[in-house]
Amino acid sequence: MSQKELLTKADRFFVGGGNGEFRLPPEANFVASHGKGSKIFDVDGREYIDFLLGSGPMILGHCHPAVIEAVTRQIQKGTTFMALNEPSIQLGERIVEAAPCGEKIRLVITGSEAAMFAIRAARAFTGRSKYLRFEGGWHGVSDTTLHGARTLNPGEYPDTTADGGGIPESWSQDVLAVPFNDVERARQVIESRHNEIAAIVVEPLQRCILPQPGFFEALRSLADQHGIVLIFDEIVTGFRLAWGGAQERWGTIPDLATYGKTTSGGYPMAAICGRADVMDTMNGWRHADDPKRIIASGTFNAYPVGAVAGLATMDELAKPGIYDRLYEMGNRITREISAMGEELSIPLLVGGEGPVLQVLFTEDTEIVDYMSMFRADKEKAYRFGVELIKRGCFVTPYEKIYLSTVHSDEDIDRLLESAREALKSMAD
Ligand SMILES: Cc1ncc(COP(=O)(O)O)c(C=O)c1O
Known part of the structure; x- marks a missing residue:
């Protein structure tokens, strides 16, 4: 046609x-x-x-021939199982070992899910409902991240509004935003509301905006001071700016990081990776009424085809x-x-x-x-x-x-x- x-x-x-x-x-x-x-x-x-x-x-x-070969081999063995499988275990190990913050990992399918689950984990871990983000950063299309991402009237810090229809405006009260690189505004918001803030979520290279010296160090120290979970959204930067992503590039280690895009070689797959105690909110062995237990499951989560493509991609990226x-x-x-x-x-x-x-x-x-x-x-x-x-x-x-x-x-x-x-x- x-x-x-x-x-x-x-x-x-x-x-x-x-x-x-x-x-x-x-x-x-x-x-x-x-x-x-x-x-x-x-x-x-x-x-x-x-x-x-x-x-x-x-x-x-x-x-890429290495990706085609890995995927061709895998699709002849089965494409999804909803069961543990070797490629996903190996991919999990590879990301945890490469990620400076890596201790435990959960594989998911889209970057949007990864960001949503990371924020959910921080909320359950801290028992707090709000998170602080940076105006204009992109963390996918979940109802929780679409506040302050595409602001049409920037400047009303730290208030956010829903980015588009169909998202309850009431949810905006749990999303606070300040400008990227603005340590002082971030400090003011955190110091005045630290008991309510579960996470600081940042896209380390925010679209095309580079962090200024000291920005991430300040966020790390504010998060430590107030028991807030620092989340780097490394869906663009992971394995792309450096093998260890933005964490390696700028030398700050968050509590959690999200990955996607580069980690599955052109097949859908993403991940949340980081501190074992925060990640343990996703532990399915926790009792169903444990308030620290979050649901972070999905039909395709340990997708073996994405995993072999990701492993083949990483083998190439690891070359000198x-x-x-x-x-x-x-x-x-x-x-x-x-x-x-x-x-x-x-x-x-x-x-x-x-x-x-x-x-x-x-x-x-x-x-x-x-x-x-x-x-x-x-x-x-x-x-x-x-x-x-x-x-x-x-x-x-x-x-x-x-x-x-x-x-x-x-x-x-x-x-x-x-x-x-x-x-x-x-x-x-
Ligand atoms: C930094 C960042 N986070 C999250 C996402 C969402 O990922 P996905 O489109 O796989 O849901 C994107 C997508 O472009 C992204 O650039």
């Missing part, structure tokens, strides 16, 4: 023409057919260099030089796109680092929190992204650029050439 016909069908049957993917205008929209290495192809045969990577999981690129290469590419893109902005007199900043970057069109000199991202021109970022897609570089139109271990120098050359043309077209 042609792409045009498929797009018409997608419009006819899917609400809004899709399933929650990033929305693309008709001139850039396409239907993916297959992927190979750093490229994906649409059903009409057009090639794109993939800088979205399935929104992060495909860190080895598409159809992998992270140096990811940073080398990221640094080049940052340097060259920043220079293009100056040359073409287009105010922009490249946020993020290494394999996670984002181009922001802003007059600001640094991006420190959601407010500074909010001020950036999203329409321009969207146009820039669409221009890149039209030139065969698949990106999220107003979000991240992800890099994989299989992007070549030629791929990066093409991205940079396309970025120059896109910026020029926007300057005209």
Whole structure:
């Protein structure tokens, strides 16, 4: 079937023409057919260099031979059991050993579940109901995390509102938000309400915003002082910024960390990992009326196919030089796109680092929190992204650029050439 016909069908049957993917205008929209290495192809045969990577999981690129081999072997042995199985046990061991906070682990399927269960565990462990988050961080789509994630009127700290309909506004009272990197505001909120706060939840690289020196150390010390569970959402950063994720990169060890995307090689799977006493809230042997017992089960939780794909991915990521290469590419893109902005007199900043970057069109000199991202021109970022897609570089139109271990120098050359043309077209 042609792409045009498929797009018409997608419009006819899917609400809004899709399933929650990033929305693309008709001139850039396409239907993916297959992927190979750093490229994906649409059903009409057009090639794109993939800088979205399935929104992060495909860190080895598409159809990596080691992942295909592991998965092919596993699917012949069975795909799900709802019983202990060797691949999931080995994946659990591998993540616990790599995670600086790792003592115990629970495997789940989506990053949203991982964040939701981590917060639930902290609430049960401390007997407190609220958690403190950082405005604009993303922790998935559960009812508890969709407060203060996509704030339309930032600045009313620490109050939050529900991000979208269908989520009871009353739940917002249990979610407090302050700006990322704002130690003083976090301190004030924690010191005035510490008896009510179960967890501090932070995305260590918040979208593309880097932590300022001392930020995580301050959160760690406030959490210790007040018996609060510090949770790092490492679903993007885990095994991506470094083998030990953001914890290794910035040297602060949380009580719990959530993982996903890189940990299951392009198959659905995620995890909550951390301190044994907090994780023990998920212990199914606890008595049903124990208030410290939480329910964190799921049909596919120990999914062996995701586990073998994750193990194969980690074997590749453990090879020497992998992270140096990811940073080398990221640094080049940052340097060259920043220079293009100056040359073409287009105010922009490249946020993020290494394999996670984002181009922001802003007059600001640094991006420190959601407010500074909010001020950036999203329409321009969207146009820039669409221009890149039209030139065969698949990106999220107003979000991240992800890099994989299989992007070549030629791929990066093409991205940079396309970025120059896109910026020029926007300057005209
Ligand atoms: C930091 C972070 N946390 C949680 C999630 C939610 O993960 P999922 O989409 O697998 O539910 C995401 C997804 O993009 C994420 O980036």
